[in-house]
Amino acid sequence: MPRLPSVRRQSFAVILITGILLVAGCHRGYYRTQADADAYAIVNEKAQNPHWALPRQTIEIDPRSRMFDPFDRDRPPMPTDDPTAHQLMHYVDHKRGYPHWHANGDVDTAENPDWMAHLPVDENGVLNLTADQAYQLALIHSRDYQQQFETLYLSALDVSAERFRFDTQFFGGYQSTGAITGSGNDLTASTYSTQTGRSGLPAGGVAVGTLGSAGGRGSNQLLARRSFSTGADLAVGLANSLVWTFDGSNTFTPTTLLNVGFIQPLLRRAGRDRIMEQLTLSERTVLSNVRQMERYRSAFYVSTMTGRDPGNGASRRGGVFGSGLEGFTGVGGGFGGVGGGGGGGGNSGITGGTGAAAAGGYYGLLQTQQDIRNQKVTIAGLRSNLAQLRESLRENLTKIPDDPETILRERLQIAQARQALLNAESRLLNSLASYQSTLDNFKRTLGLPPQLCVNIQDDIFSQFNLISPETINSQAEVAELRADIGLVNEQILELLRAGGVDTEPTQAVWSDELAERLRMQRAMIDRIRNIYQNVAATTVTQTRKDIERLVQSLDDRKQDLLTIKTKYTDEFVNFELYGGLDPCQVSLLTKIDASVYDVEALDAVPAKLNEDVERLEAQFNSYDEPLAEIQSVIEGLLNAEIKPSGAELAELLEQRVIFATPSLLSELSEDILDVSLVQARARTHTVRVEPIDLKWDMAVELARRYRRDWMNARTSLVDAWRLIEFNADNLEGILDLEVNGTLRSDNSDQLQMALRFDAPITRLTERNTYRQSLIEYQQAKRSYYAYVDGVTQSLRNTLRTIDLNRVNFEERRVAVLSAIDQVVLNDQIQKLREERGQEAGVTAARDVVSALADLQTAQTDFLNVWVNYEVQRLNLDLDLGTMNLDSEGNWIDPGPIGGPYGYPAPIGFEESEAGYIFELHAEEPELLPNPLTSPDSELPVPMSEGNEARSSRRTFRPVPQPQPPADLQFPIVPASYDVSPAAMRRLPSIH
Structure with missing residues (x-):
């Protein structure tokens, strides 16, 4: 007993030493970095193939991102908690909780507190976004994009856990x-x-x-x-x-x-087959995920630009009971989650109307912006029409018309024109509200808060500004000026009639108020001069350049028209046997109006447009003289020492100022409208689409060769097949x-x-599991060919929509030109009636409203068809598996596809791939006898009359794999493939 304290001291020393060794163990950050190193190495290992050389292989977040966490990742501060729920962390069920919850500090935000400082906003706090900038912000801030890479990371951790099972x-x-x-x-x-x-x-x-x-x-x-x-x-x-x-x-x-x-x-x-299954499955899953993420990168670009669902990204098979495939049973996985789908927005461009479905994403916002501009052009025309009708009514009220109904008809037309203007303004307000809501949604898809001020600006659709913004502004200024001058003229007339009780202007006298109104009139004349000089210097010059671009694109336009003419005249004859319908659902068969592909008419367009420009330029230069005359009259009255009075003053002002100025403005408005329509004609004739001449079977073969998710679909099918052996193992003793x-x-x-x-005496559970794996393999086979059918259908729909849009684009082009003709003809009719001294026609107001509405509709349809064509080109490039992105993640436009243009191919894809490696010689598959014809079959097979002869001739044989057409030559990407910025085109240039 005396030695007891010594024993205790020795025991305490040993325990203390052991505790020190334990405390000296590795910290949290060490294990995190070790996990990162393993996962990144595994992902990099699987990304060595140049066809899926995934550029980003980490889950590290850009410090500029809203998602970036600037705090200690292993000991993050506590976020803001609900106060009531927080009490349960410190005291629950009459027991005190953990006392150190706040040891790492507290933070009041879940996002990076400094992320706004990295946004490239202007001095007003507005974020101006081009298409490239929007995509780059999506890469930085998108939560969905980051989550896909984190799933890839976790699947790599599953591999590290499975590999560890076979380590010492x-x-x-x-x-x-x-x-x-x-x-x-x-x-x-x-x-x-x-x-x-x-x-x-x-x-x-x-x-x-x-x-x-x-x-x-x-x-x-x-x-x-x-x-x-x-x-x-x-x-x-x-x-x-x-x-x-x-x-x-x-x-x-x-x-x-x-x-x-x-x-x-x-x-x-x-x-x-049994022991390595979990490791094999986890390794194949990471490989599939790397390929799927390479496709997802392209799909994410398409989603940002067009609003298309990017589809599946990475998926994880493990993680149910922690890292790895712990708890894996070999059943219940079915076809798996990798490589499914096969859809692709192919028929998203088909509508029941004359145009095409609107796009989503960034393109959809630009599309809506252009539609809003078109609506503003229509509103400017409606306001000009209303001002002209009011001037006509004001003039008729100064005299007694021959027909008493004239005043009533003009009031009716003014009411109709006002109603059309109010309706157009309401539609514009609705469009603006819808645009703002769509923009808020788009900001969220980028990972940005909806309250952020964002301005969408890009010149992708600039060729569809058929009327330049400068011309639109000039039209708006003229409409505003006409209203202002009309108001001043009314005030002058009131002052001229104020000198006599009988309201006749014979007693008109000069006054300071009259002088003030004339000074206002003089200032407005200066505004008129600035407007037509600006139009002559900008709009006329722009129109000449537009005509030059049209001349340069004539050869390509003619080729486009000849292609459509051949397709929709020759092919229609081949299917008359089937009522003019293609039984294979490949060709759109209908007789197209000959004006759509009239090549000869196209040759005459530039000369006619140049003639109109010359006439309008001379017209703008002719405004100097009448304006100088009006200004001279006003200056003479203001500077004269002895002012005229009575009838002399009234006649001078009415004939040479009050009535002359609105007439001059009316002519100027008509000339600006004319030059804008000439510009619209030139630009309408110039716009083209990139030709695509690709057959559906060739498209399917390209997809079969290049699509990474198709590779994953084959991988998943074999995964399900392999589980048959895995589960059959448990049937043995x-x-x-x-x-x-x-x-x-x-x-x-x-x-x-x-x-x-x-001995394998009791195997009921194992038997059921094995039978389930057989069924799941059959389900996986059906899922695989359903996937192939989905890809085929998607590509057929995409190519069908492209063909539809190509011909519909030419149809809508002619519709725009026809709508322009309506506006021009209405203007010419109005001029003729004015020259003859006739009143406006009974339906004049409605004719103008109808013509402007038709022009807006035709412009919108024209734009929608072109945009949808570009959306389908993006879809096609993605669904073929040939989509290439540059170092910044932007699309490398493949340009024309098919026929003489060649076929696209992904960068880095080798001409030949490694063949299959078998442990032994692969045996020919054993075929079961046909249960319909075998005499030994015990299965009752019901047969209807007439089927017996057909079934007796049916033999079971392996289904041959679809072969590419005889002339199919897969493209080879040369080593010198040019991916420089100069060679990259986001959208086709307009020739």
């Missing part, structure tokens, strides 16, 4: 035990480990013997274990024990044991060979060998 695993520690008894006191120091079975491997495995020890849980050995792909398991244990006995003799007893155990299953749980050997320090060595057999 070490477990060990040390323990110290003290015992106080009546007969004596013992202090024991020995090896210790909590691991007794093989870590993370399927049930079973070898166990090693242990030293007898005093108390505690687990094994008192240092363990080393290794499992092999054959199912074998090897364990080596080293146990050491040091015992001090304090009973007067003070004895010291060391004991050492080396134990080796080995087990090799020979039937059940044996073989690589258990036959294990086990060897155990022990070396002891006391020379009592031991060697034991055993052969164990368990």
Whole structure:
């Protein structure tokens, strides 16, 4: 008993040393960086193929991102909690909680507090976004995009866990035990480990013997274990024990044991088909995920630009019970989550109207912007028409018309014109509200908050500004000026009639108020001069350049028209047997109006437009003289020492100022409208689409060769097939060979060998699982060819929509030109009636409203068809698997496709791929007899009359794989493939 304090001190010292060693272990950050290193290495290993050389392979977030976490990743501060729920973290069920929840600090935001500082906003806090900038912001801030890479990362961690199962695993520690008894006191120091079975491997495995020890849980050995792909398991244990006995003799007893155990299953749980399945599946899943993420990058670009669903990204098969495929049963996975789908927005451009479906994403916003501009042009025309009708009414009110109904008809037309203007303004307000809501949604898809001020600006659709913004502004200024001058003229007339009770102007007198109104009129004349000089300097010059571009594009336009003419005249004759319908649903058969592909008429367009420009330029130059005359009259009155009065003053102002100015403005408005329509004609004739001449079967073969998700679909099918062998293993009996050997320090060595057999008597659960795997494989096969059907249908729909848009684009072009003719004809009719002194026609207002509405509709349809054509080109490039992105992630436009233009190919795709490697010679598949014709078949097969002869001729044989057409030549991407910025086109240039 006197030695007890010494024993306690020694025990305390051993425990203290052990605790220090434990505390000195690795910290959290070490394990995080180790996990990153393993995952990134695995992803990089699978991304070595140039066809899916994934540029981004990490989950690190850009510091500019809203998602970036600037705090310690291993000890993040506590985010803001709900106050009531937070109480339960500190006191719950009358018990105090963990006291150090706030040890890492507190933070009041879940996003990067400094992310706004990195946005390229202007001085007003507005973010101006081009298409490229929008996509780059999406790459930085998109939550969905980041999550896909995190899923890829987690699937790589599953591989690291599965690989670890076949690594040599070490477990060990040390323990110290003290015992106080009546007969004596013992202090024991020995090896210790909590691991007794093989870590993370399927049930079973070898166990090693242990030293007898005093108390505690687990094994008192240092363990080393290794499992092999054959199912074998090897364990080596080293146990050491040091015992001090304090009973007067003070004895010291060391004991050492080396134990080796080995087990090799020979039937059940044996073989690589069973043992390596989880590792094989996890490795193949990461490979599929890398390929899927390479496709997802392209799909994400298409989604940002057009609003198309990007589809599936990376998927994870493990993670149910932590890292790895722990709990994997071999059933329930079905076709898997990798490589499914096959859709592709092919018929998204088909509508029941005359145009095409509107795009989403960034293109949709630009499309809406252009539609808003078109609406503003229409509103400017309606306002001009309303002002002209009001001037006509004002003039008729100064005289007694021959027909009493004239005033009433003009008031009716003014009411109709006003109603049309109000309706157009309401539609514009609705369009603006819809645009703002769509922009808020788009900001969220980029990962930006909806309250952020954003301005969408890009010149992608600039060729569809059929009327330049400068011309629109000039029209708006003229309409505003006409209203202002009309108001001033009314005030002048009131002042001229204020001198006599009979309201006749014969008693008109000069006054300061009249002088002030004339000064206002003089200032407005200067505004008129600025407007027509600006139009002559800008709009006329722009129109000449537009005509030059039209001349340069004539050859391409003629070729486009001849292609359409050939397609829609020759092919129609070939299908008269089927009522003019293509039974294979490939060609759109209808008789197109000859004006759509009239090549001869196209040749005469530039000359006619140049003639109109020359006439209008001379017209603009002719405004100097009448304006100078009006200004001279006003200056003469203002500067005259003796002012005229009475009838002389009234006549001078009415005839040479009040009536002359509105007439001049009316002519100017008409001339600006004329030059804008000439410009619209030139631009309408110039716009083209990139030709695509691709047959659907060729498209399917390209997709079969290049689509990464098609590769993944084949991978998933084989995964389901492989599980048949995996589950069939459990139907076998258990036959294990086990060897155990022990070396002891006391020379009592031991060697034991055993052969164990368990007959497969009870296998009901295993039988059911095996049958389920057979069914799931059949389901996987059906899912695979359903995927192929989906890809085929999608490509057919896309090509069909492209063909539709191509001819519809020419139809809408003619519709725009026809709508322009309506506006011009209405203007010419109005001029003729004015020259003859006739009143406006009964339907004049409605004719103008109808013509402007038709022009707006035709412009909108024209734009929509072109945009949808570009959307389908993006879809086609993506769905063929040939889409290439530059170093910034932007689309490399392949240009024309098919026929003489060649076919696209992804950068880095090799001409030949590695063949399959078989362990043995592949056997020919065994075919089952036909159950419909076999005489030994016991299956009752009902047969209807007439089927017997057909079934007797039917034989079962392997279905041949579809072969490419005889003339199919897959493109080869040369090593010198030019991906420089100069060679990259986001959208086709307009020739």
